[in-house]
Amino acid sequence: MDQMRRQRIVLCLVLVSSVLALAGVASSQPPSPSKPPSPSATPPAARPPSQRAATPTPKPPSPRAAPKPLSPPTATAPSPRPPSPPATSPAPKTSSSPPSAAPAPRQASSPPAATPTPRTPPSPPTLRLSSPPAATPATKSSPSTSPAPRPSPRPPTPPPAPKPSPPPAPTRSKTNSSPATSSPGQLSPSFYSLSCPSVELAVRDVVRSASTLDPTIPGKLLRMLFHDCFVEGCDASVLIQGSGTERTDPANLSLGGFNVIDSAKRLLEAICPATVSCSDILVLAARDAVTLTGGPLVPVALGRRDGLVSLASNVRANIIDTGFSVDAMARSFAAKGLTLDDLVTLSGGHTIGSAHCTTFGERFRVDSNGSTVPVDEAMNADYAGELIRACSAVNGTVSSSTTVDCDEGSASRFDNTYFANLLDGRGLLRTDAVLVQNATTRATVEAFARSEESFFASWSASFARLTSLGVKIAAEGEVRRSCSRVNG
Structure with missing residues (x-):
């Protein structure tokens, strides 16, 4: 049981040190894992949270001296990656394990509660400590920079893009309406609907x-x-x-x-x-x-x-x-x-x-008896006789001015x-x-x-x-x- 508690405390301390290193805040030497229950070990862990309001003197020397002793590579990588599998279970127990340091983390956790920190659920107090020193833009993944991109001016930029497009539209419609005809270049039943509707x-x-x-x-x-x-x-x-x-x-x-x-x-x-x-x-x-x-x-x-x-x-x-x-x-x-x-x-x-008689005169001929007969034997005999009578003049010749239906x-x-x-x-x-x-x-x-x-x-x-x-x-x-x- 003591060994599990030690592991949790060590994990919590590692997260504290990694976040402080990313944020550029001075942190104290992490305590040895062999003294988890002692109340004297917890104050150094709680001091970094209070350093923000306690003394401004450790801030300049600590950001560069702190990363050197922090040998674990987790300080350079994002905090959620290494502890993600075990971090879910120890998160609630770490805050309750050191009874003597309970008041200090509560004060540090209350101000930054408004900033959402979904990436580091195991140690909410330590993540909230890292949010205040957002003045140093060393880490892009810091949650303190999240409020800045939210009001970014990206949404207003798309509206100006379509604004230049409407001007050419009316000019094109004017050129189309200028000709006398409604749809030049092609036939249409409504071609004259605008230019000559009647x-x-x-x-x-x-x-x-x-x-x-x-x-x-x-x-x-x-x-x-x-x-x-x-x-x-x-x-x-x-x-x-x-x-x-x-x-x-x-x-x-x-x-x-x-x-x-x-x-x-x-x-x-x-x-x-x-x-x-x-x-x-x-x-x-x-x-x-x-x-x-x-x-x-x-x-x-x-x-x-x-x-x-x-x-x-x-x-x-x-x-x-x-x-x-x-x-x-x-x-x-x-x-x-x-x-x-x-x-x-x-x-x-x-x-x-109707047609002039000259247009179908080749359909008739004069036989040996001197009679006009149709060339095409399929022509109705009665109809042929009517045409002959209609087209023949008194002298028996065809008149060029005579017409037949x-x-x-x-x-x-x-x-x-x-x-x-x-x-x-x-x-x-x-x-x-x-x-x-x-x-x-x-x-x-x-x-x-x-x-x-x-x-x-x-x-x-x-x-x-x-x-x-x-x-x-x-x-x-x-x-x-x-x-x-x-x-x-």
Whole structure:
């Protein structure tokens, strides 16, 4: 029992000496472990605690003379490491073992009780003694330095970092809002929502008024869009007048509806000057032509720029000729990124409008008897007779000014009757009739003839792809002041 008490006292003294050495406080020679119970041995251990208030003379010589006799290496290492395993049990007994020195440690332990010392639980009085001499910053692990880092100015430093970032944000938003268009560089249904919110309403009113006066306007606008998008993309290049422009090519001489686009442009220039492109006006007008005749309302993306190039030499290489086969049309569509389904669907645009007799004259021939007969034997005989009578003048020749409805019996309404007529041999153009002579395209024709809803759904998707061909944005084009000529 005495041996255990001696070990505890020795351990307590070692902790006292190590802490005093780390703090730079003078300490007396540790007592010999052979005299644990004697009351005379305890006062030297208790004096170091009271040295702080007793006499200031031992402080200067003691910090450097004390570490020399303290031979145990525990003085250099942190106090909790060596005694940690045995220190937990002797902690409460060391304070109670020397009865004579009890009052001295109580006075020393009371002032530094506010400083938490979790690292040295075995000897709370000695650790609290080491906290007062915190003036010597020799040891970074001293508990006396703990209150200093707590109010450190580290938390206020992060707030100033984000403060410089907000200034550039408003400047960027200003640059984005400065252009006339809301989202430059890309197409969007809400492209003009800020710069010209009434653009769609204005175009629709112009198309409706023109169609009321001339029922052929919807078909003309839709045909004009096809001829524009397949040459140089949807950039209104077909609207430019002048020698050698697309408009002068024979395939475009029969186009109509230019006055409607010009009227819409003049209206929009009065409402939103230099904002809405002619190419967007043409796309909206063709979309509205379908809607006003009973077709689906197709949401279209806007933000196109008007092209700067319009050459008649580019027309024939890109436009669909009325004498094309399915394979020839498929190749032309594939070159634009369109499919066979797109070919059949967009051919359904012939459900409105009319065609000149000269555009399908190759479908007839004069036989040995001098009679005009269809070249294609699959053409409905009654329908062929109607076309011959409609296109023949008194002298038996075809008139270049005579027109015939593309969709017999339903040319003023956008519906699926066109596909039903194809299956009945009543396709007006050769490009219409060949769609039922190919197994793949015929299956699509049959599906659309059965379901108008299916045709409308496919039309919406194909029309969106058509109006995205060769679109020019930002610096690739311009917003024309007049649709018939380039700015300059």
